[in-house]
Amino acid sequence: MPRTAPTTLLGTVSSLGTTSGVANIIQQLALPPVGEGVSESRVVSGSPRRYPVKRARTTGQYLALAVAGNDEDRAAMRAAVAQVHRHVRSGEHSPVAYNANAVDLQLWVAACLFRFFVDQHVLLYGDLSRTELDTLVRAAAPLATGVNVRPEHWPADWAAFEDYWANMLPRMAISDEVRRDFESLADLGFLGEAWGLPGRLLSQAFGPAYHFMTRGNLPPYFRELMGWSWTPRDQRRFERALTALRWADRLGNRVVLRMVYRLYVADFRIRRRLGLKVLGRLRVSDLMVRDGGGRRWPARVRQVDRSR
Template sequence: MRTPRTPTRLADTFTTVGTTSSVANIVMQLSLPPVGEGVSESRVVSGSPRRRPVKRARTTATYLALATLGTEDDRAVMREAIAEVHRAVHSTPESPVRYSGNAADLQLWVAACLFRFFLDQFTTLYGPLDRAALDQLVANAAPLATGLNVKPADWPQDWPAFETYWDSMLPRLAISQEVRRDFESLADLSFLAEAWGGPGRLLSAVFGPTYHLMTRGNLPSHFRDLMRWSWTDADQRRFERVLWLQRWADRLGNRSVIRLFYRLHVWDFRLRRRLGIPVLGRLRLSEAMIRDGGGQRRWLRRSARG
């Protein structure tokens, strides 16, 4: 099977693996305790996958699309919108760690993980890249960080600098029991039941086991260990069979479909701007944390009590 040309931009790294590795990347991001607790304690209903999973998927995809295919003007508007949402994300006296949604050091880690989302989906299918390609990709990935209000000078300038930063962060990672439960519900798709009730439970039952496997398989072993997830030889064989199918999907044109998917999000973003629609939608907060039932629809609350 022919290997795609060596990527020089993040947009060249799109592969079918990215459709099954998003939760693995979320685990990586939220393994930094201030980031994980900030999401676990969130009261931002309008941006929660537990309440509005389709909207959350759209806004995340839009951010990635603008970082890879958008203009600096697009990114500036998105940066301001994200900063507004993140101002509502901050620790309280009861929080286990101190955090702020706009803290540059936390956003730098999130951006580094997003870079790994693109890099890993390509190398998982097609093998490692040489130093020159990695240097180019690191430089091209800077908008992932600057879009989160990280200063350009704080983003690693080449691959060795990125590796040094990444390795320095690993000892700081930890996953609390509360955050681990959140990850489990994302990995097996059971969180969809909170948003959609019965249909969400059905989707989780049908697709959850395979998605859990792919989440574990797409995680580096360090993060699997933090999650206390096992990985057997049988798991590896099943994972490799899915990767074989994903390579064929890429060969049959799915990479072009994925690129179009990102393009559509750029066009949707620009249309929203032109029509005066908030690019991230209306900000909605709840008094209670989402994990404690905040922002849940009435009919789902009745269903849960029943």
């Protein structure tokens, strides 16, 4: 059967995307002001270390609104994101200066999110033509405008996007603190911090496989920044996983995933009609989340037990 080229970002969604979220986060946070901003964050309510299900929902909704929402939806999300980002600013002792609402940082994050959609399709189904990529670049503009990037700052076509991406790569660097955060995300260790014993059991059961898929989805340049190895044997194993994921798409998983995106949009609209905060109640701690800010009960018990 001939491949149908996607003309929208929703058309690129595939089973592989369920395994590549952390790989994309690593790309976003490899830009030091972004990585340090997240690592030093005091916004408890938006942290996967405290509320992983909520964080997955709000991130999923942002992506869903960009690819399947309307202008009104995106405007409401844009305002909510800007409010949260006002609390993510560098302090006196921060290793680099940052402001989460800075346009250059948000443009990089949006570019990485665009790669999340494109890369999952390309890895599973092969390269796209320049015309197809140009179409997708234009379709991806809401990923940037949704975080207050002006439309004219988003690349006009794939050639412009490639130039932007290549010019940004020399700025990438990963500190030891941020690398530890990445490891915790890749092996699902953060679930233990959020949920205590149940989270640790989930990490032990699924962490090794997710860590492997994270390494496989990560472009070699970023893999090297992480200090992760990748052998021919790893590549063969990854190819077998891709084959399984193609079969999952053929058996209907791709349809299910696109439906999930539309359900995210519906949930977002229902929340707005009910007068609920679209990102939930904002909670900001005096402590960084990584230093224990907003620590939840199961994790606190685990910490006390370990100190005996």
